[in-house]
Amino acid sequence: MNVKLKPLADQVLVITGASSGIGLATARLAAQRGAKLVLAARSESALKQLVGEIRGKGGLAIHVVADVGREDDVRRIAAEAEAAFGGIDTWVNNAGIGLYGRLEETPVDDMRKQMETNYWGQVYGSLEAVKLLRRHGGGAIINVGSEVSERGIPLQGSYCATKHAVKGFTEALRMELEWDKAPISVTLVKPGQIDTPFPVNAKNHLSSEPHHVPPVYAPAVVAEAILHAAVKPVRDVYAGGGAKGMATMAHLAPGGIDRPMEKMVIPGTPSGRPPLRPIEQNGLDHPSERLEERGNYEGHVMRTSLYTKAALNPLPAAAALVGTGLALFAARKFLPHRPAKIGGSAGAGTAKALHITLEARPGREDEVAALLDGILAEVEHEPATRPWFGLRRNGSTFEIFEAFPDEVGREAHLTGAGAALLMERSNALLSKPARIDRLDVMMRKGEVKTITPVSGATVPAERH
Known part of the structure; x- marks a missing residue:
């Protein structure tokens, strides 16, 4: 009725x-x-x-x-x-x-x-x-x-x-x-x-x-x-x-x-x-x-x-990070460590590296790019916890790389505006979720001295 x-x-x-x-x-x-x-x-x-x-x-x-x-x-x-x-x-x-x-x-x-x-x-x-x-x-x-x-x-x-x-x-x-x-x-x-x-x-x-x-x-x-x-x-x-x-x-x-x-x-x-x-x-x-x-x-x-x-107030969705990916992002420090597609030396330090890959819906790639650019811009405004990060786009495929110089900065980031914004801007697209062909979250624990993502992605060098 x-x-x-x-x-x-x-x-x-x-x-x-x-x-x-x-x-x-x-x-x-x-x-x-x-x-x-x-x-x-x-x-x-x-x-x-x-x-x-x-x-x-x-x-x-x-x-x-x-x-x-x-x-x-x-x-x-x-x-x-x-x-x-x-x-x-x-x-x-x-x-x-x-x-x-x-x-x-x-x-x-x-x-x-x-x-x-x-x-x-x-x-x-x-x-x-x-x-x-x-x-x-x-x-x-x-x-x-x-x-x-x-x-x-x-x-x-x-x-x-x-x-x-x-x-x-x-x-x-x-x-x-x-x-x-x-x-x-x-x-x-x-x-x-x-x-x-x-x-x-x-x-x-x-x-x-x-x-x-x-x-x-x-x-x-x-x-x-x-x-x-x-x-x-x-x-x-x-x-x-x-x-x-x-x-x-x-x-x-x-x-x-x-x-x-x-x-x-x-x-x-x-x-x-x-x-x-x-x-x-x-x-x-x-x-x-x-x-x-x-x-x-x-x-x-x-x-x-x-x-x-x-x-x-549903609007046409540009793309979606499905709930699985969002929950993995929120809980990534607690997940089993898998090899990440991030090059560099890894020692016994406490830094963490994250790599997320997602596939946008055809025709909505530019909207996804704008979404992710906005998230990374917010992260850039966290001077006390600012991670190394980068975003690569190859057609409808997007990859996010993120790594932290130490555990303290990473912990502060997880409770800051950048991490919350990623959850929110991604979840905002779930009201009418689009098909995701690929979503991969991979992590590695270790000291990351240089970051050289695969296939020529551009990521800032180490910050001190």
Whole structure:
């Protein structure tokens, strides 16, 4: 059934988890665009502050103090929304809580409590939304899943389980409503790593403060995806190109990504800093009274996602680095070292070399060249970490060479704008992927003193 949704300015939105992170960013953006809001969270003080902020700018919002893990609280959200506005148009199930720790060291009671919020909260919200939307002519249900709805990761196993459950429930609900020809769209939004207070508010059973593993995106990237789904029916959307890359690898090579994921996430999640607060002060057991949209991630944060923009507003794709290649690029330091097509002496040093080969779609070669030139120009602007690099084109075949003088520079580059830009500009072409005849990623560990690529490619000489 073709579901027609109202313009955002004509809508009433329910947003759970509205006092922090993604929910807060979505509430603020929806208010700016004229929507009427029903904002739900556990912290009354934070909600009152947010409603005051929105009303002070001419918006219309009410708040409902609720714990979405309690079915009666969710029913009260629906009742107050209907009493205040006569119905709703979109219900956003966003509330969620983090839980860090090895599964063997995480209390089952904590896992159960997390499931009550992250999964049952979305079940209760979705079912209440269906009732309201059936009565009032239809609308949208938007459930916030995660990139880990597609792929489990270590140290957040319980969280992954909740988001897998959300995905299964959302897909089943969508099909049942389609079968009924109900005028209700059901969307699953799958964010990647987002710079919100999620790690700070999570209950943490690790020995140090957790933080995100890059690439990391601003909350506005997810808010834009959610509000797009409120006005245009879409089955699902990845918020952040990194999420798409990881999901693609998980589907194409589930076993092959296990070891790289272990090496990237297990040492990469603990920050090495002492926990910011005692374990008793956590968002699983107590609501946060702080109205905070952004977290404390210290690396580069992508303010926008070209992939997500392209996926929501598809344009003819010039070419694509398929998700496999993107995930390999993101995780290249953890992959088995293979001989690279880069000449030069290799000793026992710590520098890394990378060679990527891709085949562009016929007729789109110049667009691919412009894309890759822009990426390398961004890398050139990283004076502290600038690698040796080069780009070669032979008809529709493109080759990228990259090498670093030492491990420190390489590590800094991986969390900088250049690496993130490669992910995003490449992923932006995935909304309508073109055929890739060849994609090869080869690496070598060793000291690279001179770089002389095959077939006469031009690469800068060693920099000091």
